Amino acid sequence: MSIFDGRQQDIAEKIDSDAVRSKWQDWQWQMRHSIRSIDRFESLLGVQLDADERSQLQKTLDTFPLSITPYYLSLINAEDYKNDPVFKQSFPSPSELIISEYDMADPLAEDTDSPVPGITHRYPDRVLFHVSNVCSMYCRHCTRKRKVGDMDRIPVRDEVSEGIAYIRAHPEVRDVLLSGGDPFMLTDEYLDWILTQIRSIPHVEVIRIGTRMPVVLPYRVTDNLVNMLKKHHPVWVNTHFNHPVEITTSSKEALRKLADAGIPLGNQSVLLAGVNDCPRIMKTLVQKLVHNRVRPYYLYQCDLSEGLSHFRTPVGKGIEIIESLIGHTSGFAVPTYVIDAPGGGGKIPVMPNYLISWSTNKVVLRNYEGVITTYKEPDSYEPVFCDRNCERCDLHLKVDSAEDEYRSVGIAELLANQDEVISLVPDSNERINRRTGGDGESDS
Numbered sequence: 001m002s003i004f005d006g007r008q009q010d011i012a013e014k015i016d017s018d019a020v021r022s023k024w025q026d027w028q029w030q031m032r033h034s035i036r037s038i039d040r041f042e043s044l045l046g047v048q049l050d051a052d053e054r055s056q057l058q059k060t061l062d063t064f065p066l067s068i069t070p071y072y073l074s075l076i077n078a079e080d081y082k083n084d085p086v087f088k089q090s091f092p093s094p095s096e097l098i099i100s101e102y103d104m105a106d107p108l109a110e111d112t113d114s115p116v117p118g119i120t121h122r123y124p125d126r127v128l129f130h131v132s133n134v135c136s137m138y139c140r141h142c143t144r145k146r147k148v149g150d151m152d153r154i155p156v157r158d159e160v161s162e163g164i165a166y167i168r169a170h171p172e173v174r175d176v177l178l179s180g181g182d183p184f185m186l187t188d189e190y191l192d193w194i195l196t197q198i199r200s201i202p203h204v205e206v207i208r209i210g211t212r213m214p215v216v217l218p219y220r221v222t223d224n225l226v227n228m229l230k231k232h233h234p235v236w237v238n239t240h241f242n243h244p245v246e247i248t249t250s251s252k253e254a255l256r257k258l259a260d261a262g263i264p265l266g267n268q269s270v271l272l273a274g275v276n277d278c279p280r281i282m283k284t285l286v287q288k289l290v291h292n293r294v295r296p297y298y299l300y301q302c303d304l305s306e307g308l309s310h311f312r313t314p315v316g317k318g319i320e321i322i323e324s325l326i327g328h329t330s331g332f333a334v335p336t337y338v339i340d341a342p343g344g345g346g347k348i349p350v351m352p353n354y355l356i357s358w359s360t361n362k363v364v365l366r367n368y369e370g371v372i373t374t375y376k377e378p379d380s381y382e383p384v385f386c387d388r389n390c391e392r393c394d395l396h397l398k399v400d401s402a403e404d405e406y407r408s409v410g411i412a413e414l415l416a417n418q419d420e421v422i423s424l425v426p427d428s429n430e431r432i433n434r435r436t437g438g439d440g441e442s443d444s
Helices: 006-015 027-032 036-046 051-063 078-084 084-092 147-148 157-168 188-200 222-229 250-260 280-290 315-326 402-406 411-415 430-436
Strands: 119-123 126-130 175-181 206-210 235-239 264-270 295-301 337-341 346-349 355-358 361-366 372-374
Touching: 006 036, 036 051, 078 084, 084 235, 084 402, 119 157, 157 188, 188 206, 188 222, 222 235, 222 250, 250 264, 264 280, 264 315, 280 315, 295 315, 315 337
Parallel strands: 126 175, 175 206, 206 235, 235 264, 264 295, 295 337
Antiparallel strands: 119 126, 337 346, 355 361, 361 372
16 A cells, blocks of 8 residues: 555545645644544445444444544455454454453453552563553554543653652663553653653663554654654564554555664564454564564463453464464564463463473474474583572673572572472462461472
8 A cells, every 4th residue: 555545545535625645644633533433434434334233333432432543444445344454453343342251351460560650560670661541543452441441641740750760769670661552642752751761760771662653653653753762772662563454655664764763673463353363364464574674572362351252262273373484484573472361470472382202311393394303412411500699600691780690480480599499389279278377388
């Protein structure tokens, strides 16, 4: 699709009879004319929904609002819109009101893991920083649908300052991910201020920004925005393409600007039934991404958010897709398939199994073709005993802040030689509760 093709011109002229290319490419013009009603959708796309369908859809909109940028609307194939992947991601469905037994308002427990407003601190060395509740459009599969009601709210500076103060007070935080909403919905000046404050914190090494703007409103990626981001390197940008049809001339231009500015780009797709649950679609997507200097990062299993049951696939579908990628395309084009564990357990990789069996000196493996082979382990291996005292280590691994290396959590704690813990025991273990008198603690 060209930057201003016939379909886009037709939509633009219906919105504004004086519309020209410069207006269409003005992201603020796009925002002012976002489609927020069924009537507007029908008139701009040139389709007609029947009365019963409109009635059901309106009930959905009463709970989960509609907002589509004119640009993203222009990607919908009006001749077959009900099967169109862009339509399914952007237009409401009555299925969103079906709440299954296992659906949750906050499936990832982001609010529970929030020590101060705006901060989710789940992993040891990084935090998620919600700096906006506003998006340029409402993705129907959003895991944060509970926040859609805050569509007109951007955290004020005092709230953001509280999050920055938390990061400053926690030297273990080396990586900050700005999220929302969409951070690129902030003005250049406000985002510049946030980045400046975070970059002034000595222990923050990397700042990441999660945005869907290159997908749904690529014109937001202006020269001014890119030049501002360049001041704060190292800055990484993760975006969210789900289908090859979203990679247009305009989105490619947005990605080019970011990549040319030295900003590493990653992509996080969500596996969605009826949208991209097809090995051929996903292979095309990841190859188009790397062609535009975007590294496929994650393929997410759809979360257990309320009203998303119609989007969820079996985990086996994701395994099938990864199986179709490994060995069949470049390794750096293969995303990691993850389930973001309900309850806040974090991302759990779920990948095909290539290790068939192993013994004390040999492992049995299979490749992507089904060829089974063996790898011979060394006959003699003298393991390095690691007590996590890096200052006395003979290996050439001297690093700054080595005193922090002793910290380990979970399985890493079991593997660490310096730690006397030999097992992890759930609090609800009845046997251990009997042994300890009910407090769940154990010497193991």
